[in-house]
Every structure is written in C-alpha cells, then in structure tokens.
Amino acid sequence: METSINKYDSLKRIISFDDFDRGFCGWGQLVGNYEQSLDSMNANYQQHTHPQLSNLSHWDSGSHGSWDGTYALKIQTRPITGSRNVSVKRLTFRKASRIRLEFYFTFKPEATELLLSETDVRSVGFLFDLQDPQESGNRVMPHIRFLNAENGEHVQKWQFKRKAPEVTPVGTDGKTITHDHLASEDWEDLPNGHQKLCYNEIPTKVNWHYLRFDFDLASMHMKEMQCNDRIFDLSQIESMKMPAMRNLWCMLNLALFTETDTNKRSLYYIDSVCLSGDF
Amino acid sequence: MLPISITAVIARNETWQNFSYTEPYECGWAREAIVYLRALSQPINVDGVQAHIEYSPDGINWVDSGLKFQLPTQVDEIAWIPITHFGNWLRVSADVPKNSSICVLVSLHFKG
Numbered sequence: 001m002e003t004s005i006n007k008y009d010s011l012k013r014i015i016s017f018d019d020f021d022r023g024f025c026g027w028g029q030l031v032g033n034y035e036q037s038l039d040s041m042n043a044n045y046q047q048h049t050h051p052q053l054s055n056l057s058h059w060d061s062g063s064h065g066s067w068d069g070t071y072a073l074k075i076q077t078r079p080i081t082g083s084r085n086v087s088v089k090r091l092t093f094r095k096a097s098r099i100r101l102e103f104y105f106t107f108k109p110e111a112t113e114l115l116l117s118e119t120d121v122r123s124v125g126f127l128f129d130l131q132d133p134q135e136s137g138n139r140v141m142p143h144i145r146f147l148n149a150e151n152g153e154h155v156q157k158w159q160f161k162r163k164a165p166e167v168t169p170v171g172t173d174g175k176t177i178t179h180d181h182l183a184s185e186d187w188e189d190l191p192n193g194h195q196k197l198c199y200n201e202i203p204t205k206v207n208w209h210y211l212r213f214d215f216d217l218a219s220m221h222m223k224e225m226q227c228n229d230r231i232f233d234l235s236q237i238e239s240m241k242m243p244a245m246r247n248l249w250c251m252l253n254l255a256l257f258t259e260t261d262t263n264k265r266s267l268y269y270i271d272s273v274c275l276s277g278d279f
Numbered sequence: 280m281l282p283i284s285i286t287a288v289i290a291r292n293e294t295w296q297n298f299s300y301t302e303p304y305e306c307g308w309a310r311e312a313i314v315y316l317r318a319l320s321q322p323i324n325v326d327g328v329q330a331h332i333e334y335s336p337d338g339i340n341w342v343d344s345g346l347k348f349q350l351p352t353q354v355d356e357i358a359w360i361p362i363t364h365f366g367n368w369l370r371v372s373a374d375v376p377k378n379s380s381i382c383v384l385v386s387l388h389f390k391g
Binding site: 022023024029031038039041046049050052053054055057058059071074076078110111112265 | 367
C-alpha cells in the first residue's frame with residue numbers, strides 16, 4: 001500500500017485511492033438513462049459494457065501485469081469502428097476545493113493481427129461530471145482525451161470539449177433526460193497539445209504512462225495537466241457547462257473512456273487512480 | 280481482506296439472431312461464476328436452442344467448454360449455469376436458427 005501510493009503527488013487529502021489489485025474500487029459501467037423500457041436508452045450508451053480486472057495477458061507472451069502488481073482496470077470497446085466504452089466512479093464532494101486526479105494508464109488494440117497496429121485505438125480520455133451545490137449553479141463536465149489516431153492517421157494530440165450537446169427527454173414522465181456528451185463531434189485541440197507517447201514495437205508490448213489533472217471545484221475551472229514529462233496549462237480551457245440538474249447536487253463523478261478507430265477492440269488499461277483534495 | 284464478489288452485465292437488451300455471443304470478459308481473478316440469461320421479451324422459436332459457455336486462451340480464440348443450457352422460452356424467464364473452472368476469459372454464445380430470435384440480458388456473477 002505504501003509503495004503503491006508513493007508514486008503519486010497527491011494533495012493533502014486522499015479522497016480515494018484505487019489500486020486495482022484490490023478489486024474494482026467503485027469503478028463500474030456507465031449505463032445510459034432509461035424509463036419504462038431499455039429501448040428508450042440513447043443508442044450510443046447501449047454499447048457500454050462492464051469494466052474488467054485484467055492481468056494484461058497476450059497470446060504470444062503471456063501475462064504482462066500492471067505497473068507494480070498483477071491487475072489493472074480494463075475498459076474495452078466492441079470491435080466496430082467508432083465504438084466506445086466508459087467506466088465511471090460516482091462520488092460527491094464535501095469541500096469545493098482544488099482537486100487532483102492522477103492515474104497510470106496505457107492502451108492497446110486487441111492483438112488480432114501480427115501488425116504494429118499503432119493507429120487502431122482512436123482515443124483514451126477522462127472526464128469529471130460535477131455539479132454546484134447551489135440551485136443557481138451549473139453542471140460542469142471537463143472532458144479531455146488523447147486523440148491517438150483518426151481515420152488511420154497517427155495524430156497523437158490532446159483535445160478538450162466545451163460544447164454541451166443537446167439534452168433530450170427520455171420516456172414520457174418528464175423526469176429523465178439524456179445527453180451524449182462523449183459523442184465524436186466538437187472536440188477541440190489543446191494549444192501545443194501534440195505529444196508522442198511510448199507505444200512500443202508490437203501490439204503486445206505495453207508501457208505505462210502517468211497523468212495528472214488539476215481542477216478547482218470553487219471556480220469550476222481547469223488548472224493544469226501533466227502527462228509523463230509534459231505539463232499543459234489549462235487555465236484558459238473551458239469545460240462543458242449547463243444549468244444545474246435537479247438531483248445532482250455536489251456530484252463528483254470520474255469517468256474514463258476509450259474509442260476504437262478500426263474494427264478491433266480498443267483496450268484501455270488503468271493501473272491505479274488517486275483522487276486528492278486541498279483540504 | 281474479503282474476497283471480491285461482483286456482478287458484470289455483459290449483454291443488455293441485445294437481440295440474438297444467427298450465431299451470437301457476448302463480448303469477451305476477462306475474469307482470471309475469480310474462482311467461481313454463475314451465468315444468468317434473461318429473456319427481455321417473448322423469445323421466438325428458441326425451443327431446444329442451447330447457449331454454450333466458451334473458454335479462451337487469449338480472449339481472441341474460443342473453444343466450447345462443453346457446458347450448455349437451454350435458452351429461455353418465455354419472457355422474463357431466466358436460464359442459468361454455474362461455472363467453476365474457466366481460465367482467464369469467458370463468453371456465452373448461441374447458434375440461433377433462422378427465423379428465431381431472443382432479446383437477452385446476460386450477467387456474470389463472480390466470487391474470487
């Protein structure tokens with residue numbers, strides 16, 4: 001435990017520390033909203049499935065293991081171009097402080113071909129889903145993704161999304177809505193956001209990456225992000241924002257997602273996650 | 280530490296026709312599993328159609344474990360099967376005949 005958390009630069013208060021050698025640690029699948037029938041669920045949410053505990057085993061070389069243990073959380077898309085999957089952890093906050101999300105991650109396509117396959121994973125990313133405690137406040141959703149590849153091009157750049165999608169009703173009772181905030185439209189490039197991540201030489205060799213994301217719950221603004229050796233100033237980057245919703249006060253959700261650029265499953269692995277706060 | 284016990288919904292509101300199967304689920308950490316398969320609407324012509332439990336050495340290539348169970352023939356009926364030895368991956372498949380279909384909710388329940 002001590003060794004495991006020492007690889008993080010956490011703030012004063014550890015809100016949660018999720019080492020997937022201990023289990024799922026509260027990470028589950030993001031199910032879409034519905035009313036009366038599952039048919040009322042937005043089609044892009046229908047595809048989501050449950051995350052897995054993976055030892056990163058491969059057909060040619062056996063088990064890889066995680067950063068410093070056996071298991072990582074695995075988020076896996078379906079083998080259809082453009083498919084995505086999302087895992088979520090649902091909390092609330094007790095102090096509107098600065099918070100820091102850190103995690104170690106890697107990604108690979110399913111190794112169904114004896115090819116490098118470095119452009120098969122479209123993206124990996126993360127988001128917060130937050131809501132102010134005041135009725136006059138907002139629901140705020142900072143979204144960040146690493147666009148690895150798009151239409152076969154090895155793009156390798158960080159993007160954000162600030163445009164809120166259309167909110168549509170679910171069912172007829174007037175109590176439930178949906179919005180596909182992870183749809184493929186409206187992603188924008190982070191300034192100076194190109195970054196070459198270590199992918200290695202075949203689809204079954206895996207290297208882990210570090211990510212840190214700082215956000216201020218008081219002002220509801222992004223601050224800074226670090227991925228491996230690169231630091232990105234996010235102080236001018238806007239988050240998706242919409243009027244507060246009636247059942248989401250002090251919500252603090254974390255989500256991790258991946259998309260595939262080909263008809264292969266994208267595999268997004270998370271060694272561990274540390275969420276900390278300045279209180 | 281207490282053992283892990285989880286429920287993974289691996290197919291939700293999916294209509295099975297022809298050869299159908301769940302997405303690969305990695306579960307080498309678990310020591311036992313039960314598969315539940317519920318029909319979400321009235322199945323069409325699935326009398327005698329078997330679902331199969333499949334194992335895999337790599338999550339890509341699949342073999343028939345020999346474990347099988349009859350698909351539910353009525354809406355909301357639940358078919359199930361225990362599995363005690365399964366390596367690192369599981370999936371559920373069924374070869375649904377022409378002019379037959381079933382809308383399924385499939386969940387895996389693990390203890391490890």
